[in-house]
Amino acid sequence: MRRIxxxxxxxxxxxVSARANGDSDDLNRLNEATVAQxxxxxxxxxxxSVELTNxxxxxxxxxxxxxxxxxxxxxxxxxxxxxxxxxxxxxxQGKVLGPLHGIPVLLKDNIDTxxxxxxxxxxxxxxxxxxxxxxTIAAKLRAGGAxxxxxxxxxxxxxxxxxxxxSGWSGRGGLTHNPYSLDRNACGSSSGSAASVSANFTxxxxxxxTDGSIVCPANVNGVVGIKxxxxxxxxxxxxxISHTQDTVGPHGRTVADAAAVLGVIASRTPDPRDPATxxxxxxxxxxxxARPAIPNRLHPVPRPPGTARARALA
Numbered sequence: 001m002r003r004i005x006x007x008x009x010x011x012x013x014x015x016v017s018a019r020a021n022g023d024s025d026d027l028n029r030l031n032e033a034t035v036a037q038x039x040x041x042x043x044x045x046x047x048x049s050v051e052l053t054n055x056x057x058x059x060x061x062x063x064x065x066x067x068x069x070x071x072x073x074x075x076x077x078x079x080x081x082x083x084x085x086x087x088x089x090x091x092x093q094g095k096v097l098g099p100l101h102g103i104p105v106l107l108k109d110n111i112d113t114x115x116x117x118x119x120x121x122x123x124x125x126x127x128x129x130x131x132x133x134x135x136t137i138a139a140k141l142r143a144g145g146a147x148x149x150x151x152x153x154x155x156x157x158x159x160x161x162x163x164x165x166x167s168g169w170s171g172r173g174g175l176t177h178n179p180y181s182l183d184r185n186a187c188g189s190s191s192g193s194a195a196s197v198s199a200n201f202t203x204x205x206x207x208x209x210t211d212g213s214i215v216c217p218a219n220v221n222g223v224v225g226i227k228x229x230x231x232x233x234x235x236x237x238x239x240x241i242s243h244t245q246d247t248v249g250p251h252g253r254t255v256a257d258a259a260a261v262l263g264v265i266a267s268r269t270p271d272p273r274d275p276a277t278x279x280x281x282x283x284x285x286x287x288x289x290a291r292p293a294i295p296n297r298l299h300p301v302p303r304p305p306g307t308a309r310a311r312a313l314a
Contacts, residue, residue, distance in 0.1 A: 027062060030055050031200045035103055035257045038203060042091065042102055049084040049091075049102030052203075053147055056104050057081075060150075060201045068182060070199050072192040074109050074173040075117050076150040084147045099260040101145030106202040108193050109151040109173070110158055111248065112237035113138045121239040122156035122170025135237025136273055137206065137248050137265050144264040149202055152176075152192025158213060159189040160241045167191060167216075178221060187216040190251070194221040197251045204261050205251040210241045214249045223251050224258045231280040233265050236273025243276070 030038070030052065041047035057076065064070045077083075087102035107113065110121040112131035120126040134142065141148060153173035159165055167188030168176035176191035178184040179199035186195045190207025194217030197205045207214045209227045218225025226249045233248045240246055248265065252258035269286045270278035277283040281291045 027059055028200075032253060033203070034254050035099060035203055035252070035260050038103060039099065039101075049087040049104075049147060050081060052102065053080055053084040053104050053149065056149060056200075056202055059199075060196075063199065064196070064201055068177075070177050070179050070182070070195055070201075071174055072152055072176050072179075072186070072195040072199065073106065073201060074122070074151050074153045074170070074192065077113075077148055078116055080104070080147055080149050087145055087147060090145070097143065097145030098264055099144075100141065100204075100264050102147060103145075103203045104147045104149040105141055105261070106149050106152045106193060106196050106205045107138065108154050108190050108205075108207045109170075110154065110208060110239035111135050111137055111151075111206060113148055113151075115148070117151055119151070119239070120172055121158060122154050122172050124171055126239075127172060131237065133237070136234035136267070136271050138237070140265045146264070152190075152196050152205060152207075154190060154192055154207075155188035155213075158208060158210065158239065158241055160210070168195075180222065185220070187212075187220045189213040190217050190225075194218050194223050194225065194251045197221070197223045197253060203253075204257055206248060206261070206265070207251055208235075208238060208246060208248045210245045214247075214251070218251055223253060224255050225249065225251050226258045226262055228262060228266070229280055231274070231276035231278070231283060232267065233262075234267045234271040234274040234277050236271055 060073050064073050112119045112135040114131055114133040116130060118127055119131045153170055153176045155167050156170035168186045168191035176186045176195050178186045179195055190213045193205035193207035196202050198221040214225040214227045228247050228249045230247050235246050238248060250258040250261035266282055267277040268282045270283045
């Protein structure tokens with residue numbers, strides 16, 4: 001399998017760390033576990049965030065980057081185990097920051113993280129220097145106690161590169177495969193996010209959508225995808241395509257998992273990095289503007305001429 005030069009060093013560092021922690025978990029032990037189940041296990045002491053992070057790292061190294069070669073992960077976070085260790089320490093002190101505390105999350109490679117990882121949108125043109133600061137989304141995940149595990153492959157430039165581009169392919173990451181059938185397309189552009197959740201390389205993932213890039217990969221990889229209303233989640237620090245259509249949303253194994261992620265990343269106050277967050281109800285909090293009332297009745301849908309007669313004759 002073609003190795004990705006830019007992730008090689010990070011994979012090696014994390015692999016050594018995993019072995020140093022004595023992790024020998026069966027590769028399938030936590031497959032299909034939901035966020036709620038993982039939290040229950042950590043709450044009862046049957047699982048730690050470090051163990052969970054090691055579990056996903058080992059699956060990525062053995063099944064994604066080697067073995068069958070799903071190729072959904074473009075880079076691992078060399079700080080992931082340290083972040084997980086801190087999450088465990090906080091839990092031991094009775095501090096749990098939210099529903100994603102200690103839960104590993106993979107981010108599409110167009111979402112900035114102010115750490116050692118690259119944000120390239122899959123292109124070598126942006127490779128070479130990490131982002132200077134977290135995207136608003138990444139900052140919210142950290143504030144919620146999540147473990148940012150790494151970055152996922154995608155259609156290069158989120159499929160905004162040619163009229164004949166291949167979904168799931170990037171120059172930096174190669175082609176993402178569908179975990180259910182490696183010779184099938186994983187759709188895009190958030191290919192790696194959906195495929196990594198489907199293949200149990202992470203608990204949940206984050207993708208972005210301009211036109212179908214969350215929902216299509218969710219469909220073909222058999223996971224749940226939520227495309228939020230534009231402005232509900234901030235695009236601050238996300239490689240853009242369209243300021244009127246871009247939005248960041250979750251992939252999860254269940255609706256509850258995806259909803260838990262959305263609850264953490266949603267902007268409840270306007271984000272100065274993304275004016276669109278001031279234009280949706282949650283973004284109005286703190287501005288003095290009242291939330292719009294929810295309609296208590298639906299307007300009737302006009303029927304095309306002849307529909308009533310056809311129904312009468314049926």
